Amino acid sequence: MKIVDIREKTVPIRSEIRNAYIDFSQMTCSVVAVVTDVVRDGRPVVGFGFNSNGRYAQGCLLRERFIPRLKAADPAKLVDGANDNLDPFAIWDVLMSNEKPGGHGERSVAVGVIDMAVWDAVAKIAGVPLWRLLADRYRGGEADARVWVYAAGGYYYPGKDTTALENEMKSYLDRGYTDVKLKIGGGDLAEDMRRIEAVIRVVGDAGHVLVDANGRFDLETAIAYARALQPLGLRWYEEPGDPLDYALQAELANHYAHPMATGENLFSMQDARNLIRHGGMRSDRDILQFDCALSYGLVEYMRTLDMLAENGWSSRRVVPHGGHQMSLNIAAGLHLGGNESYPDVFRPFGGFADDIAVENGHVGLPQIPGVGFEAKGELCAVMKELL
Ligand SMILES: O=C([O-])CC(=O)C(=O)O
Numbered sequence: 353m354k355i356v357d358i359r360e361k362t363v364p365i366r367s368e369i370r371n372a373y374i375d376f377s378q379m380t381c382s383v384v385a386v387v388t389d390v391v392r393d394g395r396p397v398v399g400f401g402f403n404s405n406g407r408y409a410q411g412c413l414l415r416e417r418f419i420p421r422l423k424a425a426d427p428a429k430l431v432d433g434a435n436d437n438l439d440p441f442a443i444w445d446v447l448m449s450n451e452k453p454g455g456h457g458e459r460s461v462a463v464g465v466i467d468m469a470v471w472d473a474v475a476k477i478a479g480v481p482l483w484r485l486l487a488d489r490y491r492g493g494e495a496d497a498r499v500w501v502y503a504a505g506g507y508y509y510p511g512k513d514t515t516a517l518e519n520e521m522k523s524y525l526d527r528g529y530t531d532v533k534l535k536i537g538g539g540d541l542a543e544d545m546r547r548i549e550a551v552i553r554v555v556g557d558a559g560h561v562l563v564d565a566n567g568r569f570d571l572e573t574a575i576a577y578a579r580a581l582q583p584l585g586l587r588w589y590e591e592p593g594d595p596l597d598y599a600l601q602a603e604l605a606n607h608y609a610h611p612m613a614t615g616e617n618l619f620s621m622q623d624a625r626n627l628i629r630h631g632g633m634r635s636d637r638d639i640l641q642f643d644c645a646l647s648y649g650l651v652e653y654m655r656t657l658d659m660l661a662e663n664g665w666s667s668r669r670v671v672p673h674g675g676h677q678m679s680l681n682i683a684a685g686l687h688l689g690g691n692e693s694y695p696d697v698f699r700p701f702g703g704f705a706d707d708i709a710v711e712n713g714h715v716g717l718p719q720i721p722g723v724g725f726e727a728k729g730e731l732c733a734v735m736k737e738l739l
Pocket residue numbers: 371405406504564566616673674692
């Protein structure tokens with residue numbers, strides 16, 4: 353068995369939304385197809401992958417470095433003999449050959465896109481959903497039947513007032529979500545408190561409301577927000593400061609007793625380990641949001657999960673960023689704590705299979721082989737353009 357072609361393209365996922373740090377008016381995404389010579393149901397197996405929002409498409413790195421490297425590799429070295437399938441770990445080693453450690457930059461995104469496509473192909477070749485394959489191979493066969501998901505939105509948008517924010521949050525509750533996230537840090541503290549309080553009134557319980565500052569605050573501002581948020585008892589306070597400012601994160605733990613979340617902009621096991629070593633994150637309440645589609649893929653994610661276990665962290669404290677089906681599979685198959693969901697933004701890459709409804713804040717998993725892209729029509733149409 354071998355990979356016979358790898359194709360990529362850049363597609364827009366732009367919109368007028370804004371968080372505290374960036375707007376998404378120019379946002380793009382790489383989509384990759386890994387074509388194999390394995391035939392299932394009369395057709396060659398093709399694995400698909402894409403990157404998460406927040407980092408731009410990686411066409412240049414894919415075309416110049418990573419795809420040629422994989423195409424040049426001896427096909428026999430990319431096969432997992434024991435499982436009669438492609439070997440994502442061997443493929444990862446080829447992708448990362450002649451790459452120095454550190455400085456993870458954007459290459460982790462390019463590798464993550466290919467890794468997603470490889471795992472999709474592996475599960476399709478095995479004829480099972482990816483969550484099932486992961487549970488069988490790595491968790492003694494036990495998968496979660498349902499995964500907690502929360503609705504991420506509450507972006508700043510031109511002309512959007514509090515009523516529009518309230519209506520947005522109501523619509524998430526109407527669609528079965530129990531927990532909702534809104535952006536903060538794009539205005540001042542007083543304005544954000546009004547927005548947060550409006551959302552709490554809609555949801556009825558601050559324990560189901562999450563806020564995300566997207567790394568905007570310096571320590572003084574992060575503490576000022578912490579003091580104002582503390583009496584509310586929110587579900588979590590996300591990415592208060594720069595993602596690499598571990599000292600800020602650690603100091604903030606002295607000022608905020610409720611859960612904090614961060615990690616979506618840490619792109620390697622080593623960066624995640626630095627957060628655990630130096631960021632003061634509390635394993636009894638805080639949440640880690642590493643996103644495989646930005647951080648070298650699932651092969652690296654498993655190293656991160658192993659690192660967390662060695663440091664006494666339960667995988668249930670991991671709730672990935674990105675709202676995509678790959679992380680949903682990982683959540684169910686490797687026993688994470690849940691997954692983000694973007695009901696209205698980043699389409700068609702955000703969101704789950706078409707026929708899977710959110711019920712009481714949880715979703716089930718698609719039963720088709722692979723990640724489940726073929727069960728999501730709008731996304732599948734974009735992917736099939738590569739063929
Ligand atoms: O607005 C963004 O960049 C996305 C984000 O932080 C999240 O989903 O948590």
